[in-house]
Amino acid sequence: MDIKQRITSTYRYIEPNLFIIGLFGSIGFPAYYFIWAYIFPQPYENLPLRLVCALLFLPFAIKAYMPSIFYRYKEKHFVFSICFCLPFFFCYMMIRNEWSVEWIMSFMAAIFLSIIIIYDWLIILIFTTIAAFTAALIGYLTMGNIGNGFHSSYLIVFSFSYFTGICFNYRNRIEIESKQLFSRSFSSxxxxxxxxxxxxxxxxxxxxxxxxxxxLTDNRLxxxxxxxxxxxxxxxxxxxxxxxxxxxxxxxxxxxxxxxxxxxxxxxxxxxxxxxxxxxxxxxxxxxxxxxxxxxxxxxxxxxxxxxxxxxxxxxxxxxxxxxxxxxxxxxxxxxxxxxxxxxxxxxxxxxxxxxxxxxxxxxxxxxxxxxxxxxxxxxxxxxxxxxxxxxxxxxxxxxxxxxxxxxxxxTSPAVDKMKYDLMSVKKILFIGNQNKILSDINHLAFFYNFELFYKKTSSYNIADLNTNNYDCIIIDINTINNTLLTELQDKIATTTIKIIIIHHKNDAQRITLSKAYESYVFEYDHIDKLQKKLITQIFTQKKPNNILFDTINSNKTKIMIVDDNISLRLYSGILLKNAGYDVVEADNGLTALNYLQETAVDLILMDSQMPIMSGIEATKEIRTNNQYSLHQHIPIICYSGSLDELQKEHLVNVGITDFLIKPSSKTTLLNIVNQWL
Structure with missing residues (x-):
């Protein structure tokens, strides 16, 4: 990249902040004349030179009002102004004030400012060197001896300030550019x-x-x-x-x-x-x-x-x-x-x-x-x-x-094992059972892999727990679970990507009915190593939700309300639900839905989270807390949204949302979740 390209790149980098730079420069240079001349008098001051610097910075502040010819030279003007008004001006004033502490500190501040504004190290090196030598030359011509008050140690301090500033700014620039490159690559x-x-x-x-x-009148059928x-x-x-x-x-x-x-x-x-x-x-x-x-x-x-x-x-x-x-x-x-x-x-x-x-x-x-x-x-x-x-x-x-x-x-390579080990630390595992030996082994695995372990006794387990905790895998001790709970779990997990492990014991006399879809998840427990291997395999084997549709429950009497401001999505979902035998009513916002619920009962609500007039979140709060809607305070409300992260889901559950559905959803997914909650 040649110098011209570097200057163009530098200008584009700083252009969004030019107004602030121009404002501070055009006001600051004249203002500091009065500070150094009257409040803290210095041996030497130069108002005309400060006014020249202020005039050079002024176009940055009024860039939008500059004539069109200015834009032809804006990049050259930018580099010249920064180098003249920062390294040259402050170096010259430091020399004329016989290397006083105030001006040494000011010169170091000017170095850092020029590095921040012109991030390119080569441009800074070339123009700062030229500016410093020019300042020294003019100082020598105007005052003769420029060494009064100078110590060679200053060069070490200036060099350190300059090179550390360059290094840190360069590292920051590389990081920013790598992020930009990645973002563009990702967008591509x-x-x-x-x-x-x-x-x-x-x-x-x-x-x-x-x-x-x-x-329709076309002769071609x-x-x-x-x-x-x-x-x-x-x-x-x-x-x-x-x-x-x-x-x-x-x-x-x-x-x-x-x-x-x-x-x-x-x-x-x-x-x-x-x-x-x-x-x-x-x-x-x-x-x-x-x-x-x-x-x-x-x-x-x-x-x-x-x-x-x-x-x-x-x-x-x-x-x-x-x-x-x-x-x-x-x-x-x-x-x-x-x-x-x-x-x-x-x-x-x-x-x-x-x-x-x-x-x-x-x-x-x-x-x-x-x-x-x-x-x-x-x-x-x-x-x-x-x-x-x-x-x-x-x-x-x-x-x-x-x-x-x-x-x-x-x-089975070490590199893949390392990735799996790192990924296990963000997993959430639930164990349902009463067997202390199994629980002890799973606790050992949780300690080793650092995953989050949840434990529920069979007698105290509530199926609704699956709605509030996003488990990655559920381990079930089949010896301590009854058919009813297992069936409920199977039906619930069937529509999710939650992995399942069903532990079977040797000589197990209890007979449990398993659907064919879950027979492959059963394994005979005898040692922690076997459990470890099964857990890792199951966690990292992709599971797709079952697409088996349940028979609709009293579909002729079941009424579903779709609340969404998008008429196309209401139409799409309504057709699918009507064809499945449901009675469907529609509302275009939360307020319309609430007005309808005051007069008519529904059995389930599909509610968009964001709508004009009244959002789905506000409407859900009203349904759950206002006695006016007492008939509907416990009905399923499915949040129908484009995208939701875990924090948003947690908030919506606290508001009263029952479950979530990403739109647009397939016919199978829509009917599965509706049937599940009805």
């Missing part, structure tokens, strides 16, 4: 993830328009085959939208302090992820899919996140397809194991990368001449693979091929 990742589903949705809407008649196609297209669209939501939610939740957080990491099948990526990737043409070949010797598990790995595959595919017009172009994806690593190879027979470019391939903002390329995709891919404790490399031969090699540690 979200944008890239959205392009694929949006492209696929656009293509499917074209097909829908083609299949649907233009009007829709055949059963076309209806089937329409339904399949809509299902695909729903799947694409869900993938997009999941990706954005994952990317947003996985960022912690400018790094990818491992909190969402689980065991995943590489085979499934790559096949899924190849199925949902937004190919520009259907024939593009035939250019990709996937070969796997053996499926492998890895510890990480499926959506993030899919993002990496998407990015590599996008880069490869840029040169798909090359003769004999194809992409070969291979997965194999070697030296306790799983290796993913993505090889394309495209243009290749030059040896000079390949060294910078994972550097932020580096591009190799592709149009509309931000240079952030591969750098973010590297961050993802680094977060998986793996590595990514690139090898290429120009005009022949490019190969990306991703190395991921196997799930």
């Amino acid at each position: 990742g979200i944008a890239h993830e959205m392009r694929n589903p949006l492209g696929a949705l656009y293509a499917s809407q074209e097909v829908l328009l083609e299949l649907l008649p233009e009007s 829709i055949s059963n085959a076309e209806i089937s196609k329409l339904r399949n297209i809509i299902k695909d669209n729903i799947s694409i939208i869900n993938n997009g939501h999941n990706t954005i939610n994952l990317l947003l939740s996985s960022i912690d302090n400018q790094k990818i957080s491992p909190n969402s990491f689980h065991h995943f099948s590489i085979n499934e992820i790559i096949n899924n990526a190849l199925d949902v990737y937004g190919y520009k043409n259907k024939s593009d899919r035939e250019l990709v070949f996937f070969q796997m010797n053996k499926d492998n598990l890895f510890f990480g996140n499926d959506i993030l790995l899919r993002y990496v595959i998407f990015n590599l595919l996008k880069n490869s397809f840029y040169y798909k017009d090359k003769t004999n172009f194809k992409i070969i994806i291979s997965v194999y194991s070697k030296n306790n690593e799983t290796i993913i190879s993505v090889k394309d027979y495209g243009k290749g990368i030059s040896s000079t470019s390949i060294k910078n391939i994972f550097t932020e903002y580096y591009t190799s001449g592709k149009k509309n390329n931000t240079g952030l995709g591969l750098s973010f891919c590297k961050k993802v693979i680094d977060a998986f404790a793996g590595s990514i490399e690139c090898y290429s031969t120009e005009n022949i091929s490019t190969t990306f090699i991703i190395r991921l540690p196997i799930i």
